[in-house]
Amino acid sequence: MPSTLFEKIWAAHQVVPETLDTPAVLYVDLHLTHEVTTPQAFTMLRERGLQVRRPDLTFATMDHSTPTDADQLFGRVPIKLVSAAKQIEQFDKNCKEFGIELLDVMHADRGIVHIIGPELGLTQPGKTIVCGDSHTSTHGAFGALAFGIGTTEVGQVLATQCLLQRKAKSLAVNVEGALPAGVAAKDLILAIIRTLGVSGGTGSVIEYRGSTIRALSMDERMTVCNMSIEAGARAGLVAPDETTFAYLKGRAHAPAGAAWDQAIARWRTLVSDPGAVFDREIHIDATQLKPMITYGTHPGMSVAIDEPIPNLLNDPVFQKSIDYMGLTPGQQMLGQKIDVVFVGSCTNARLSDLRAAAQVMQGRHVAPGVTCLIVPGSQAIKREAEREGLDKIFIAAGAEWRESGCSMCLGMNGDLVPRGAYCVSTSNRNFEGRQGIGSRTLLASPALAAASAIAGCVADPRALNA
Amino acid sequence: MEPITRIQSRTVVMPSTNIDTDQIMPARFLTTTTRAGIAKHLFADWRYDRDGNPIADFVLNQPEAIGCQVLVAGRNIGCGSSREHAPWGLYDFGFRAVISSEIADIFKNNSLKNGLLPIVVDETTLEWLLANPGALVTIDLERCTLTLPTGAVVQFPIESFARVCLLNGVDETGYLLSQNDAISQFEKHRA
Numbered sequence: 001m002p003s004t005l006f007e008k009i010w011a012a013h014q015v016v017p018e019t020l021d022t023p024a025v026l027y028v029d030l031h032l033t034h035e036v037t038t039p040q041a042f043t044m045l046r047e048r049g050l051q052v053r054r055p056d057l058t059f060a061t062m063d064h065s066t067p068t069d070a071d072q073l074f075g076r077v078p079i080k081l082v083s084a085a086k087q088i089e090q091f092d093k094n095c096k097e098f099g100i101e102l103l104d105v106m107h108a109d110r111g112i113v114h115i116i117g118p119e120l121g122l123t124q125p126g127k128t129i130v131c132g133d134s135h136t137s138t139h140g141a142f143g144a145l146a147f148g149i150g151t152t153e154v155g156q157v158l159a160t161q162c163l164l165q166r167k168a169k170s171l172a173v174n175v176e177g178a179l180p181a182g183v184a185a186k187d188l189i190l191a192i193i194r195t196l197g198v199s200g201g202t203g204s205v206i207e208y209r210g211s212t213i214r215a216l217s218m219d220e221r222m223t224v225c226n227m228s229i230e231a232g233a234r235a236g237l238v239a240p241d242e243t244t245f246a247y248l249k250g251r252a253h254a255p256a257g258a259a260w261d262q263a264i265a266r267w268r269t270l271v272s273d274p275g276a277v278f279d280r281e282i283h284i285d286a287t288q289l290k291p292m293i294t295y296g297t298h299p300g301m302s303v304a305i306d307e308p309i310p311n312l313l314n315d316p317v318f319q320k321s322i323d324y325m326g327l328t329p330g331q332q333m334l335g336q337k338i339d340v341v342f343v344g345s346c347t348n349a350r351l352s353d354l355r356a357a358a359q360v361m362q363g364r365h366v367a368p369g370v371t372c373l374i375v376p377g378s379q380a381i382k383r384e385a386e387r388e389g390l391d392k393i394f395i396a397a398g399a400e401w402r403e404s405g406c407s408m409c410l411g412m413n414g415d416l417v418p419r420g421a422y423c424v425s426t427s428n429r430n431f432e433g434r435q436g437i438g439s440r441t442l443l444a445s446p447a448l449a450a451a452s453a454i455a456g457c458v459a460d461p462r463a464l465n466a
Numbered sequence: 467m468e469p470i471t472r473i474q475s476r477t478v479v480m481p482s483t484n485i486d487t488d489q490i491m492p493a494r495f496l497t498t499t500t501r502a503g504i505a506k507h508l509f510a511d512w513r514y515d516r517d518g519n520p521i522a523d524f525v526l527n528q529p530e531a532i533g534c535q536v537l538v539a540g541r542n543i544g545c546g547s548s549r550e551h552a553p554w555g556l557y558d559f560g561f562r563a564v565i566s567s568e569i570a571d572i573f574k575n576n577s578l579k580n581g582l583l584p585i586v587v588d589e590t591t592l593e594w595l596l597a598n599p600g601a602l603v604t605i606d607l608e609r610c611t612l613t614l615p616t617g618a619v620v621q622f623p624i625e626s627f628a629r630v631c632l633l634n635g636v637d638e639t640g641y642l643l644s645q646n647d648a649i650s651q652f653e654k655h656r657a
């Protein structure tokens with residue numbers, strides 16, 4: 001029987017198949033960990049006298065609560081947030097005690113967990129990948145089955161390298177046609193989420209398919225898969241192809257020599273068979289897309305840049321959201337005054353994202369009164385961007401250039417948007433208070449964020465780039 | 467874990483849809499390395515004003531909320547971040563069940579592992595519950611039923627294995643550990 005890509009990966013990792021009474025025991029090929037969602041899992045191991053079963057399949061990085069200020073990060077001055085400093089120290093201790101390789105604060109390969117996995121070649125087609133973090137779906141861009149888990153499950157994977165799982169439903173998102181000039185992968189995924197709704201993917205694994213997806217670079221596919229969870233999906237994936245193989249070749253943990261050829265042969269089979277049946281399918285016409293921006297307090301509340309925000313005043317939830325955002329139903333987002341711009345996060349802090357922002361900012365200056373923070377996704381991306389001189393463009397434009405980490409995506413490390421301030425952010429969540437108490441987040445692509453930094457208000461990057 | 471078979475409680479109602487885990491437990495409280503005392507941060511930004519004083523008309527600050535074990539929420543509660551701190555906080559506050567017409571996947575999983583029942587009901591039942599805050603409801607995990615004060619009995623789905631674990635007060639980790647031989651076989655076969 002023809003099967004979907006998801007079914008193939010699922011079948012290859014069932015240690016014990018699912019029955020009516022028990023979920024499948026699913027094997028995990030790669031377990032990524034970070035400082036925030038693991039401390040209580042290590043405590044569980046200690047309490048039960050357990051070891052980490054496969055330290056060789058477990059990798060650790062520090063990203064969520066780490067400072068992006070170089071002095072604090074590299075220990076020249078103490079970390080300001082005492083609880084964050086303690087958590088970082090505890091994670092270091094846990095990794096040492098249990099024999100897990102950690103990219104600590106001084107490590108040259110450190111970065112946001114979903115950026116370094118692919119960068120180091122740890123993320124590979126056909127793998128099952130988990131992490132105590134919902135944006136683990138990012139790794140699906142390589143044709144891996146990758147999803148976020150809770151801390152109890154982190155403990156279970158540390159102890160057994162397995163998880164108890166019920167098989168998800170499958171959802172095909174078919175995207176056809178060329179993306180118009182000036183429309184980014186971020187715009188595409190925001191449009192997909194708007195179509196599906198923030199719970200439209202619940203219980204499902206999405207496979208992104210079609211000519212538009214095939215034409216995307218790996219960076220762009222990661223942006224798309226990253227936000228699968230914002231449609232409620234368990235995971236999102238893209239079948240591997242030549243683009244995937246070209247990205248992985250030569251990476252530190254990618255197979256090499258004869259193993260590479262064998263891997264490629266195996267990876268080529270990781271596609272949904274013709275005639276494979278999905279539980280549900282939707283279709284998107286990429287040629288009609290425009291730059292997108294969110295106006296509300298969940299990622300499904302977005303408009304095209306030239307579209308007014310809707311007027312749903314009989315909906316109390318919409319009303320509450322609009323009140324929080326301080327916006328008016330029916331208004332245009334274009335021209336809305338802003339205070340902060342954040343280019344960063346596992347959604348949009350890869351080299352191509354920084355290039356897109358730099359292209360807009362080159363030779364221009366951030367508008368008076370606007371704070372602009374550029375935070376690369378990893379130390380490797382930071383070095384590469386500096387080699388290209390992107391840092392100079394940002395600094396000359398009046399933006400701040402930081403060390404890598406999650407930073408203002410969730411504001412755990414002290415990088416915060418002030419109360420009531422508007423922030424055009426390339427991250428993935430515009431929830432109330434996500435970037436700081438009372439913060440108002442407008443999600444958009446790096447180009448739109450950069451254009452807005454220059455204009456001091458929400459701006460269409462196509463106008464500035466023209 | 468304590469076994470759960472039956473919960474009888476008045477409900478606390480939060481009608482908002484899409485209540486994400488950032489609201490349930492804001493990120494700045496995630497730097498904790500334990501679970502102790504986490505209830506005080508539950509819904510912190512909805513519960514306290516900027517000086518840290520309780521906001522009187524927020525539902526969890528009202529006297530009727532004290533001792534309630536059942537939270538009724540608008541569609542799609544628990545979306546967003548995978549942080550298990552969200553169900554930890556709800557449990558620590560005293561909740562033993564969350565009822566909605568849709569519950570996000572990771573939050574649902576995390577809740578089941580912490581003795582917090584995620585109960586998905588149809589829209590009509592949810593509408594009734596949202597319109598009747600403080601209703602005395604009974605949840606029977608043995609029969610998978612929710613009984614309303616009107617006498618209406620609503621069946622709810624729940625993952626069968628998690629249900630058995632909850633009924634017996636055992637956790638899933640023990641079961642996974644007991645699969646050691648099968649896991650070793652699997653690893654050997656793939657090597």
Ligand code: SF4
Nearest residue numbers: 135345346406409410
């Ligand atoms: S960048 Fe944001 S979304 Fe990504 S892992 Fe960090 S906190 Fe989570």
